[in-house]
Amino acid sequence: MSRDYTEMEKKWQKAWTDQKLNEAEPDSRPKFMLIFAYPGLTGYLHVGHLRGYTYADAIGRYKRMTGHNVLFPVGTHATGNGAISLYNKIHAQDPKTIDYLKRNGCTDAELAGLTSPMAVVKFFNGVYVNEYWKRFGFLADWRRFTCTLFPDYAKFIEWQFCQLKAANLLIQKPYYAPFCPNCGPVAVDPSETDLSKGGNAETQEYTLLKFWCEEQQLYLVAATLRPETVFGQVCFWARPDLEYVKIKKGKEIWVVSPQAAEKLELQMDGVTTIGKVKGDEMIGWQCRAPMLHKLIPVFPAAFVDPDVGTGLVTSVPSDAPDDWDSLEKVKQDPALRVKYGLSQKLIDSVKPVSIISIEGYGEFPAQTIIEKMKIADVEDPAKVRELMEEAKKQVYKDGYHMGRMKDTCGAFAGLRVEEAKDKMKQAMLDSGEAELFRDLTEEVVCRCGRRVHIKRIDDQWFIDYGNADLTARTKEHCKGMQIFPQEYYDNVGGVLDWFRERACVRLGNWLGTKFPFDPKWTIEAISDSTLYPLYYTISLYANEGRIKPEQMKPEFFDYVVLEKGTAAAVAAATGIDTTLLDKIKADVHYWYPLDINLGGKEHMTVHFPVFLMNHRAILPDSMQPRGIIVNWYVTGKNKDKISKSKGGAQPIPGAAAKYGVDSMRLYYAHVASMFVDVEWDEDIVFMYRQKLERIMTVVEDLIAAETDVPAGDIDAWLLSRFNTHLAEIRTAMEKYDLRQMATVVYYDMTNDIRWYGRRGGKDKKTIREALRIWINTMMPITPHVAEELWHEAGFEGLVAAAQLPVADSRVQSAAAEYGEDLVQEVIGDVNTIRKIAKTETKKAVIYTSPAWKVDVLKMALADQTAGKLSIPALTKECMANLELRKNGKATAEFAKKTAVDVMHAGAAARQPVADLNETALLQSACGFIASELGMEIAVYSADDTAKYDPQNKAHVAVPGRPAIYLE
């Protein structure tokens, strides 16, 4: 059967909003406020993003149907340059961008309206709200929607920063940032939000080593990542074919590559280029090596890269494969000697010095690795370069972890490399022989096209997340929070400890709130999204125009949030009347604290810590967050990010139309736990769609089948099962385990209904009661289908507004539930035996346990309940009974088995076995079993003297496990 899902969804969505089910106003119920971490407005989202959002809506709906007044607000994060960049591409008519927009459903008219970055923001705000969240049936309070670029939101952020300042958590100090000459500081990260190239680059700290060249009265400056190797320096490398520059740095003159000079200017004061010097000119110069204080010669080397470090390199052939290799070349190439006028004596005087001992390496680790990797045998220069890089990394890694400084290393002899590195660096910095320099590990290019380098920014503002008191108080609070998964709860304290100061403002042309203490700065993207859930309690009034941004002065927030000042004074300062002020204040304190903040796993070490710390820093105890849920991703095939070229990039509205919103919601909820990644697979979504359709058919068949008949055992069984399921659902949802709930509702309950039908159940009263429960439980995850079925079943009102029934323990019966298990088990056993026997069978005889075994079981249960069950005790007890004693050996054996079993499983699990009259149950189910198996069935008690038992099977029957004979 094919349904028009889209139409059905629209119908019920309209019914919900007509009744304002999504709009949250304070009342007398307990409140529940949850959000998902708002998404960055970077363009269209894909089906993976809906996973977390759907969890939030389902949890909100569940809370609503269990007595809570739920506030579920949404918003978007647009701070940064994403919208500017997108706008620029649209403006430039970039074909790829236009195609991307159109493919995702942007019409020509809409495209024509994207005439500014803010227009882009507004457009996507509409897309997210209408095409994603409303489309998916979310019961979010749309009236409260906010965006980080709204003027009222800015007022809130300004206030937040005033609070941070007042708490002494804003500090200023120099900072080294990736910097574009056009755009200012940029974020270097793999998502390349700000970049067109180089997202994987890292900032590396080099030690600049200064080599005094007496005859030239200047310093040759080399950059190294291995300051611990200075005792192994034997010469110095320059590229003869390059032109270097002389720069003046204070009173000193340095020689570096022009590229390095440009970078140094960004990081150091008073650096100016004053001249040039050719590489080949320098060959043969003598310079004094730092730490070693020995003269070493400048030799030519081809591997030197002017873009890396300073374009000059100090040579430590013992531990650097490139140095080893280049020194070999100098020694073996007579032409070089002639070309640069180097004397044989000078060349001979340069010998590697062994400085670090590493297990598994020889005297000279660089030599060892070159030989081990057989680099000398490789012809292709590109391949050689690659191998040399690998060799360098390997030697470095082994040296760093396992190496120890040899006696040649002066005061540092004996130290592990790990320790020596920092100590030697510090010693040279202290003596003025070295300075620090930061560089990126690969070429980074800004979205504007300019090359990005590291720049020192002197007056950078930070939020001081390293503050010990704040960290301690935040950690303390976390202990009382509900944080899922457990692993993150256990670890969040460690994350908070690790968190240190974080730059919170940036220069350049960015969208965002201006820093209130100096408008040249814009508050950056993470810092303006830490306390924002609070703002949803206020945004309603700004969105409705009842308060104006210019009225939202610090006094306003002080009053409504922190309850500082008086309504009269704040009214005078802001022009907002006192009634409204007090209404807003009441709202804030009704809704806050936040109960759940739900977000993807990438938030664990960035957003969640700052969210927690800003709350702790600014708000009182009564407003601290109560819960965090982390969800994992939906990935493309083979764990790639969902690729735009494959199915996963199918626009969300398209997927919703194709599968139906509820199928996708069920897919998200059930396909895996929240805490594992899932591969997007359309076939699996389709399967969930079929599952839902089957359930709808089952319900409709049930409605059609119901008649007024007397209720029987199977009716009691079904109601017992469903009430048990209600209890299971509540237990699962205490941990927000949507997957467990989905398993119960869509699988276990479906199977129960099916079994009920198979066993001939059709009592109208039972069916209506079961449906009432079942459809209710479907509401959180598949609300549209639930609403449709609720309507078809003729129940009143909207199920979205209904309350989940509470499990009624009076109709729950362990014995009734167990009885049906036994029937199924008997059928299963007969099938198994029939299959193994591989012969034609026409008749099955079932023998239930003899009464004496039931008696023994009852004794064991009583003993277990009294806490005194043991094998000898039970055996003795049995032997005290004269009847049992007659059959002493068998009784003792059975008593032993029973005791062990009851001790394992517990009395509660076995009680129903003892309570059930197996013979009566199986005899009454006899007809059913016969029709299921398609053979004749006879049921006897093992005690029945007139039973048919040609193979003497009856004696193996035990309670819960009837014996079976087939013929």
Next chain:
RNA sequence: GCCGACGUAGCCGAGUUGGCCAAAGGCGGCAGACUCAAGAUCUGUUCCCUAGCGGUUCGCCGGUUCGAAUCCGGCCGUCGGCACCA
């Protein structure tokens, strides 16, 4: 490199306070039913052996224990974060 997490049958994934766990559920496979037909639905089955017994499994190696998918150590592999992306 550092911090954290994960690794389960053909596949996706439950299970991890150690004990009815050969291990839920789904997909896929096989057999059957129904059917004009359906990526339909229903029933049974799906590690090996077997009248329900039993045997070998939960990345690899070793250890603790009466007992380990669950605890400990090492190794291998995957994922996230690593500071101006949320």
